[in-house]
Amino acid sequence: xxxxxxxxxxxxxxxxxxxxxxxxxxxxxxxxxxxxxxxxxxxxxxxxxxxxxxxxxxxxxxxxxxxxxxxxxxxxxxxxxxxxxxxxxxxxxxxxxxxxxxxxxxxxxxxxxxxxxxxxxxxxxxxxxxxxxxxxxxxxxxxxxxxxxxxxxxxxxxxxxxxxxxxxxxxxxxxxxxxxxxxxxxxxxxxxxxxxxxxxxxxxxxxxxxxxxxxxxxxxxx
Ligand SMILES: NC(=O)c1ccc[n+]([C@@H]2O[C@H](COP(=O)([O-])OP(=O)(O)OC[C@H]3O[C@@H](n4cnc5c(N)ncnc54)[C@H](O)[C@@H]3O)[C@@H](O)[C@H]2O)c1
Numbered sequence: 001x002x003x004x005x006x007x008x009x010x011x012x013x014x015x016x017x018x019x020x021x022x023x024x025x026x027x028x029x030x031x032x033x034x035x036x037x038x039x040x041x042x043x044x045x046x047x048x049x050x051x052x053x054x055x056x057x058x059x060x061x062x063x064x065x066x067x068x069x070x071x072x073x074x075x076x077x078x079x080x081x082x083x084x085x086x087x088x089x090x091x092x093x094x095x096x097x098x099x100x101x102x103x104x105x106x107x108x109x110x111x112x113x114x115x116x117x118x119x120x121x122x123x124x125x126x127x128x129x130x131x132x133x134x135x136x137x138x139x140x141x142x143x144x145x146x147x148x149x150x151x152x153x154x155x156x157x158x159x160x161x162x163x164x165x166x167x168x169x170x171x172x173x174x175x176x177x178x179x180x181x182x183x184x185x186x187x188x189x190x191x192x193x194x195x196x197x198x199x200x201x202x203x204x205x206x207x208x209x210x211x212x213x214x215x216x217x218x219x220x221x222x
Contacts, residue, residue: 016041020098021087023047023074023133026057028200029151030102038065042098045087047072066091074103075125080132084140099137101130101150106166106202119165126169131176138184146188150177154196170194 020037024030025046034057038044043066048054050071061067070090072079084096105125107118134148141148155163156170174192181190197203 013040015098018042018097019088019091019093019095020044020100021047021084021096021137022100022102023083023130024101024103024151026054027102027104027202029195029198030100031057031061033100033102033149034067035061035064037098037100038067041065043091043093044068045070045091047074047083047087048103049073074129074133075121077124077128077132080129081136083133084137088140095142096137096140097142097146099133099141099148101133101148103129104151104166104202106163108162110162111164114165122165122169123172126166127172127176130173134176134180134190138180138188138190141188143187146184148180148184148188148190150190150192152177152192152194154194157194 015037018041020034020042022030022034022037022044025034025044026048030046030048034044034046038061044061045068046054046058046061047070048057050073054069054071058067058069068091070083070087072083074080074083084099088094088096103125105122107122130150134150137148138146150173152173153167153170155167156172156174158167159171160167174194177190177192184190
């Protein structure tokens with residue numbers, strides 16, 4: 001067994017010869033997922049907006065394993081549609097084993113000030129794009145071992161007064177995940193996780209907590 005293979009609860013996670021696609025992988029949580037997958041032996045492709053952050057993330061993770069970048073705007077549904085196939089071709093893999101949907105955007109502002117354009121933009125990136133990516137990815141995953149994990153949020157369960165569009169998109173992702181799990185079972189496992197607040201770049205401005213009080217966030221990098 002490779003020494004770098006992580007162990008959790010006594011179970012070795014060995015993803016050698018597996019290929020994982022992480023959307024939003026240049027962000028805090030996506031980057032942590034990409035790092036964990038690479039340490040477990042998977043070839044990892046990070047799909048995120050073009051720029052220095054994507055390049056520096058891949059450079060930082062490269063020593064952990066085979067990590068490559070695919071610059072892409074996932075607010076464009078045509079890009080989301082093509083992403084899984086493009087990713088497989090980009091790394092020369094036969095198929096896609098793991099998809100992590102970590103892409104996401106959030107603003108905080110009072111509900112009555114959210115414009116229709118802002119609402120639509122959040123839904124496009126957080127929900128429409130994830131739906132489109134899952135729909136394209138599942139058919140090219142190996143039957144019985146493919147796995148899709150989507151980052152929802154505690155906000156999707158509890159609501160959030162100052163991020164109504166974000167919370168609604170995350171709630172919809174939970175329903176999408178249940179439906180996709182039913183639709184693709186038993187070939188592909190589809191799950192979502194609901195993190196609480198983690199001080200990543202998403203919280204780089206003022207963070208308003210659930211009670212409406214504010215704290216200053218600090219960006220974190222994995
Ligand atoms: N940090 C938290 O407290 C927290 C809590 C619960 C859920 N989440 C969810 O986890 C996921 C990751 O969050 P994070 O904290 O790492 O945020 P982050 O802002 O650090 O990362 C999000 C990533 O998505 C990318 N992205 C945004 N729009 C894009 C687009 N149009 N095309 C391609 N990439 C795009 C960003 O460039 C960024 O790298 C998000 O879905 C978020 O909603 C985060």
